[in-house]
Amino acid sequence: MxxxxxxxxxxxxxxxxxxxxxxxxxxxxxxxxxxxxxxxxxxxxxxxxxxxxxxxxxxxxxxxxxxxxxxxxxxxxxxxxxxxxxxxxxxxxxxxxxxxxxxxxxxxxxxxxxxxxxxxxxxxxxxxxxxxxxAVHPPWWVAEIVGHERRAFDVAVLTLRPQYLLPFTAGQSIGVSHPAVRSWRYYSPANAPRADGTVELHVRAAPGGAVSSRLVYGCAVGDQLHLAAPVGDRLTLRQAGSADLLLLAAGTGWAPVKALVEQVAAEGSGRRVALYVGARTRTEFYDGDAIDKLASSFPWLSVTCVVGADLHRPGELTHPVDRALADGDWRSRHVFVCGSDEMVSHSVAALSGAGYQAGRLHHEGSGRHWYGPTWRTVVDQATVSRTGDERLAR
Ligand code: HEM
CATH class of the missing domain: 1.10.490.10 (Globins)
Known part of the structure; x- marks a missing residue:
């Protein structure tokens, strides 16, 4: 050959x-x-x-x-x-x-x-x-939608019950497909594994996104979806050992971060967690009740909601990282960042500039895909940027 x-x-x-x-x-x-x-x-x-x-x-x-x-x-x-x-x-x-x-x-x-x-x-x-x-897992899991709430015009919170247990770790992503659409999109569950096996998804309808639009606008309780095996470990707690955490989330990037908080609670390890959740406007906090509930449940958790858009500074956005850096020195902690590409790159740049070690910063980098890096990255061993419709939805 x-x-x-x-x-x-x-x-x-x-x-x-x-x-x-x-x-x-x-x-x-x-x-x-x-x-x-x-x-x-x-x-x-x-x-x-x-x-x-x-x-x-x-x-x-x-x-x-x-x-x-x-x-x-x-x-x-x-x-x-x-x-x-x-x-x-x-x-x-x-x-x-x-x-x-x-x-x-x-x-x-x-x-x-x-x-x-x-x-x-x-x-x-x-x-x-x-x-x-x-021998390890089925090709896909059939899951029933048991909860579907539109929390904003383009955001829905779905609760799914797989027909049989889908094991995953908080911070991983699972493939989701609607049988009528047959494209796959990856979402991070917004919960740590539960005894009843249900999975919560936070979905924002992406412009032109067949799967996400279907999940937000075209699904109801009782419908069935297909789920694929969990992937990825960049946002799992395994990355942080037993260190204290700084968690930065924005938009539906809140989902995996919520799962991490639940995981810390389940561990009962006593680590301290500072959580900063951002949204452009107050009405964009689509999961405010859950944030409040977590904040009031755990003494080891501090929660700060950051409203990004300031009427006095139009065009400028305060990110959760800006507020966190102004509030304190978190360099001894492991930092998890989850949000849009723009939010993640802004956060990583700000943290690196402030002397945070790269090895303690956890986020989904670019050039990555459901099984890790994109096929082209692996084959060519070079970094390419993620394509819009393949990346995780935030
Ligand atoms: C040497 C053999 C093959 C290679 C290297 C290969 C590679 C790939 C890659 C890299 C993707 C993109 C995955 C993604 O973006 O999610 C893909 C998608 C896909 N492949 Fe394959 N594949 C092979 C054989 C096959 C075969 C035999 C079938 C059966 C008909 C198949 C059906 C599909 C389908 C249905 C998709 C999704 C397409 C879409 O969503 O537009 N592939 N394949």
């Missing part, structure tokens, strides 16, 4: 832009109409998720050893799309047909053999990991 030739031929094909996924999906769905139901309902104008990754990853077959952990997670995760081993040859066929079409007379027998072999090797790792994952 000549990996350089694979990469070079893929870059020639990828140069055809949107035509490539269009051809690939038409070929796949025409030959195997059953596969259509695995993909999002609305694929018109959808940014391609699969094809670019497929060509890029398969053409890096020479690094399959280095990539095996990542490919294993990817294969195990593909179970949530209802992908089974027998689907791999079908996608392989469509990939080769796509390459042949765009390479024209540059397509040779040798290239065909190399692509088939590379695809076979990558598929083998993914299928093997998917089979191993069968």
């Amino acid at each position: 000549d990996a350089a030739r694979l990469k070079q031929s893929w870059s020639l094909v990828a140069a055809h832009g949107d035509q490539v996924p269009l051809f690939f999906y038409s070929t796949l769905f025409l030959a195997h109409p059953d596969t259509r139901q695995m993909f999002p309902t609305n694929m018109a104008g959808q940014r391609d998720r699969l094809v670019a990754a497929l060509g890029h990853i398969v053409s890096h077959v020479d690094e399959v050893d280095r990539l095996s952990g990542f490919l294993g997670s990817l294969g195990a995760d593909h179970r949530k799309f209802a992908v089974r081993a027998e689907h791999y040859p079908l996608v392989g066929e469509a990939l080769l047909a796509t390459l042949r079409h765009f390479l024209g007379d540059r397509w040779t027998e040798e290239l065909s053999r190399d692509w088939a072999a590379a695809y076979g090797l990558v598929s083998q790792v993914m299928v093997g990991a998917a089979q191993a994952a069968e």
Whole structure:
């Protein structure tokens, strides 16, 4: 297998832009109409998720050893799309047909053999990991919506009851999909694991976000959702040992932070926690009652609500970090930051500037995705920014 030739031929094909996924999906769905139901309902104008990754990853077959952990997670995760081993040859066929079409007379027998072999090797790792994952957890959990409250025009708090236990750790994220939409989006539960297994989600409808809009505007108690296995550990307490904490949250970034507070309460470890929760205006504190209840329940917890917009300074926003830094020196603590990208980068810059050690700052960085970094980051070992619709919703 000549990996350089694979990469070079893929870059020639990828140069055809949107035509490539269009051809690939038409070929796949025409030959195997059953596969259509695995993909999002609305694929018109959808940014391609699969094809670019497929060509890029398969053409890096020479690094399959280095990539095996990542490919294993990817294969195990593909179970949530209802992908089974027998689907791999079908996608392989469509990939080769796509390459042949765009390479024209540059397509040779040798290239065909190399692509088939590379695809076979990558598929083998993914299928093997998917089979191993069968023994660990189901491809997805069916969960019923048992609570749905619109707390703001575009924010809903949902309580879900999975049909069987979905184990997770406070600060992790779980995949959520509505069966009618079939796209997946990741949310951090707003609770520590509960005895009754229910999960609370805080969802803001993102502009153009099929899943989030459906969850906020188009769901009701009694509806069913699909949940995927929990991922990520950047925001779990494991990162902080037994240290005292400073928690900074804004918007629906409050959800994982609330889960952390509940986790500290459940631990009974005696660590002290200072919590700063921000919103642009007073009415944007969509979970005020829960914040008040936590504040009055635990002597080890101090809570400060920061209203960001100041009428006297239009255009400027006070972030929770600004207030926390003005209030005290928290450098001996571990700091968890959760909110929009802008809030997180502002907070991290402010904390770093004030001498807080990077190793004590916990947040979701950019270039990360549900199984960790984005596929491109892993494959190229370079940092790329997260794409809007894949990142965690805040
Ligand atoms: C070598 C084999 C494969 C590789 C490297 C691969 C890679 C990927 C990657 C990186 C994604 C993006 C994940 C995300 O953004 O959440 C993806 C999505 C997806 N893949 Fe695969 N995949 C492979 C095989 C397959 C097969 C055999 C199927 C079955 C038809 C499949 C169905 C899907 C679906 C349904 C999605 C979600 C697409 C969307 O939401 O637009 N993949 N794949």
